[in-house]
Amino acid sequence: MELERLASRVRPRRSWEAMDLGFRLVQAWWWPVQRAWLLFALPAFALAFLLLQAYPSWIPLLFWWLKPLYERAPLEVLAQAQFGHVPGTRELLRQWRRLLLRQAIPALTWRRFTLIRSFSTPVMQLEGLAGDERAQRLRVLAQGPNTRGAQWLTFGCLHLEGLVYLAILALLAALVPQELQLDWQGALTGEDARWEFLLAGAGFLGTALVAPFYVAGGFALYLNRRTELEAWDIELAFRRMKKRLAGGLTTSIVLALVLAAGWPAEPVWAAEPATATAPKPLSEEERVRIALDEREPPSSAHQAARAAVDEVLAGPDFHRMDTEGHWKLRDFDLSNKNKKPKTARQSWLEGLGAALAGGFKFLLYIALALLLLFLLHRYPQWSRWLGRNPRLKREAKALPEQVAGLDVRPESLPEDVAASAEALARAGDARAALGLLYRASLAALVHREALSLKASHTEGEILRLAQAQRPAAAWLAYLESLTRAWQALAYGHDAPPTQALLALCGEWRPAFDAEARS
Amino acid sequence: MLDTRTALETPEGIDLNLTVAGPIPRGLAWALDFLIRLGIYIGLILVLAQLEAFGIGLAMIAAFVLEWFYPVLFETLNHGVTPGKKALGLKVVHDDGSPVSWNASLIRNLLRAADFLPAFYALGSLISAFRPDFKRLGDIAAGTLVIYADKPPQAHALPPGEAEAPRVSLRLAEQQALLAFAERAPRLSPERQAELARLLVPELAARPETAVQELLAQGRWLAGPTR
Incomplete structure (x- = not known):
């Protein structure tokens, strides 16, 4: 047997995996296998029908009893397909004697009730064994988990058949309209023979669908058992190894011979002074051995590697493919070339349509304009970009009530800021005095000088802003010294001397008090 | 496949x-x-x-x-x-x-x-x-x-004996095959063992008669010292 040609991967599997492989075999050759099964099953079913017309309940039983005979042709197909040849119908028919009659009596009598039929049939059919030989061979093969697997396969396929059968009946029942009054009673009690035929047909379909899987599952279990017993996978690996090593060796030997025949490297050794410590030149035998130990001849390996690298580089991993999609105007034919001449009625209708359309278009424009106006009125903030809405102007000019955490509303300040601050300073409350001065200065900046301050500005930022926006203001120097003093007090708890504080109070009026300046 | x-x-x-x-x-x-x-x-x-x-x-x-x-x-x-x-x-x-x-x-x-x-x-x-x-x-x-759900593979105990390095450097799959041979040999019939081992006679094993023993020794070498 040439294991290299097997179509399925050879490796030892657990029995469940082996029967799954059987299912894969059916997937690969479903129709040839199914056809081979039908080849003998269909005539048998027809025959049972003809013979037992009077006793329809016995049709399924007879058909079921002959089942082992139909399973031989699909097994033949599966076994040959493993080696690349799928036998056709004619080829199978020519072998009908072998496929049907061989060991038919035992298969239909005392072997009919074995639970491992799918597993034991290949022994009989593919190995061609009979009698004691077969029994002995089966004793060897039918050990271990694969046999249990074959029993489970029988159990599983039996249920699979049953459920397909019931599903077909359920489907038919679901498709019967409710108005149709069917005599279900007759079906259940077997009084109406037509029901028997229907049930037999559904049973045939179920059996037919499942049979290839059963045969293939058993065949795969058989293959698995032999793989296990005879180490097929090891044989394949050893053959591959031999092929590689033998191939590698012949080229290595050629290389070694070339070396021995005098490679240009030789004269270098010869030129060396022959002293006692000089390394002894390798003998030819040793050199051949070194060459033998080389894994592969470098040149061919190098070329192969180069080719492999080129192949990988040419592959999809190293080429980025982007698919872009965008909308594009189709080429419409807008010309009126193909128009037929219109009748009077048509043109009148079209005129009416055009007039109506024009009117509605006009109405729609008005509606759109009204909608826009309404929206502008309802959501005035949308028209900010117009910059003309007086309501918005007012809102936009809303001044901050707080800057740097201080209340800058004019109404929160005392009437005479300088005098109040001075009183506080004299009372020894430097923080309150300075705070009042600074706050009043900010209020003046915001309200009179219209400096655009925000609540989030800090003292330093306000100073820089004032310097940038009002570089020529007279109060700038005062603001700076006031800010420094306030910062030192507020953050550094460093109160200015009373003299300096009083000076700041005194200078506030000329700097910021509007009445004083005017 | x-x-x-x-x-x-x-x-x-x-x-x-x-x-x-x-x-x-x-x-x-x-x-x-x-x-x-x-x-x-x-x-x-x-x-x-x-x-x-x-x-x-x-x-x-x-x-x-x-x-x-x-x-x-x-x-x-x-x-x-x-x-x-x-x-x-x-x-x-x-x-x-x-x-x-x-x-x-x-x-x-x-x-x-x-x-x-x-x-x-x-x-x-x-x-x-x-x-x-x-x-x-x-x-x-x-x-x-x-x-x-694959269980982690278990190392099989190899029959004790001499260990010897393969004469040629082997690829991974080949080492695995040799190891599998050593592990599964006890479950193969002696005739089958000999038949398999003879496949590698000039390359890995020296003589057909001792091929099985030679391959087993190399398998043991690949398996490493037993703990």
């Missing part, structure tokens, strides 16, 4: 072998889970029937929850393994081999309703039987696979 095993390559270039499971083991796992649920239902009904109509109502609610969430809870909380799947050595994973998520598990189990059509999981069984990845409708929708 037909096989039920597919290799998933990770970004690191490592092949993860997933062996998908077919309808027969999956059906048996389902049947086992069903029997477990059936036992629970019978127990519940026996106990709750004491409460008469209210108890029957409770039992029906419990049956609803069990029927729909028994597989989901086991799959998500128990690494894709229900008790039935555990007995058969199966587990559910995503297509990329990662553990099954709540989403995927919910989808694949809610779609049992579709696989059940027209009766008794006929549609799901047939679709699964005809697909190379053995997916039923729920698996297709959820992007899940039912695979064999």
Whole structure:
């Protein structure tokens, strides 16, 4: 047997995996296998029908009893397909004697009730064994988990058949309209023979669908058992190894011979002074051995590697493919070339349509304009970009009530800021005095000088802003010294001397008090 | 090459072998889970029937929850393994081999309703039987696979004896074959052992008569010292 040609991967599997492989075999050759099964099953079913017309309940039983005979042709197909040849119908028919009659009596009598039929049939059919030989061979093969697997396969396929059968009946029942009054009673009690035929047909379909899987599952279990017993996978690996090593060796030997025949490297050794410590030149035998130990001849390996690298580089991993999609105007034919001449009625209708359309278009424009106006009125903030809405102007000019955490509303300040601050300073409350001065200065900046301050500005930022926006203001120097003093007090708890504080109070009026300046 | 095993390559270039499971083991796992649920239902009904109509109502609610969430809870909380799947050595994973998520598990189990059509999981069984990845409708929708949960491989004890390095440097697959030969030789007939070993006679083994012993020694060398 040439294991290299097997179509399925050879490796030892657990029995469940082996029967799954059987299912894969059916997937690969479903129709040839199914056809081979039908080849003998269909005539048998027809025959049972003809013979037992009077006793329809016995049709399924007879058909079921002959089942082992139909399973031989699909097994033949599966076994040959493993080696690349799928036998056709004619080829199978020519072998009908072998496929049907061989060991038919035992298969239909005392072997009919074995639970491992799918597993034991290949022994009989593919190995061609009979009698004691077969029994002995089966004793060897039918050990271990694969046999249990074959029993489970029988159990599983039996249920699979049953459920397909019931599903077909359920489907038919679901498709019967409710108005149709069917005599279900007759079906259940077997009084109406037509029901028997229907049930037999559904049973045939179920059996037919499942049979290839059963045969293939058993065949795969058989293959698995032999793989296990005879180490097929090891044989394949050893053959591959031999092929590689033998191939590698012949080229290595050629290389070694070339070396021995005098490679240009030789004269270098010869030129060396022959002293006692000089390394002894390798003998030819040793050199051949070194060459033998080389894994592969470098040149061919190098070329192969180069080719492999080129192949990988040419592959999809190293080429980025982007698919872009965008909308594009189709080429419409807008010309009126193909128009037929219109009748009077048509043109009148079209005129009416055009007039109506024009009117509605006009109405729609008005509606759109009204909608826009309404929206502008309802959501005035949308028209900010117009910059003309007086309501918005007012809102936009809303001044901050707080800057740097201080209340800058004019109404929160005392009437005479300088005098109040001075009183506080004299009372020894430097923080309150300075705070009042600074706050009043900010209020003046915001309200009179219209400096655009925000609540989030800090003292330093306000100073820089004032310097940038009002570089020529007279109060700038005062603001700076006031800010420094306030910062030192507020953050550094460093109160200015009373003299300096009083000076700041005194200078506030000329700097910021509007009445004083005017 | 037909096989039920597919290799998933990770970004690191490592092949993860997933062996998908077919309808027969999956059906048996389902049947086992069903029997477990059936036992629970019978127990519940026996106990709750004491409460008469209210108890029957409770039992029906419990049956609803069990029927729909028994597989989901086991799959998500128990690494894709229900008790039935555990007995058969199966587990559910995503297509990329990662553990099954709540989403995927919910989808694949809610779609049992579709696989059940027209009766008794006929549609799901047939679709699964005809697909190379053995997916039923729920698996297709959820992007899940039912695979064999591989146990970590066990080192076989090799028959004691001399160890000798192979005469030629071998590739990984070849070393594995040699090791497999050494491990499985005790279960092969002596004739078969000799037949296999003779395949490698001039290359790895010196003489046909001692080829088996020579290959076994090399296998022992590859296996390394026994601990």
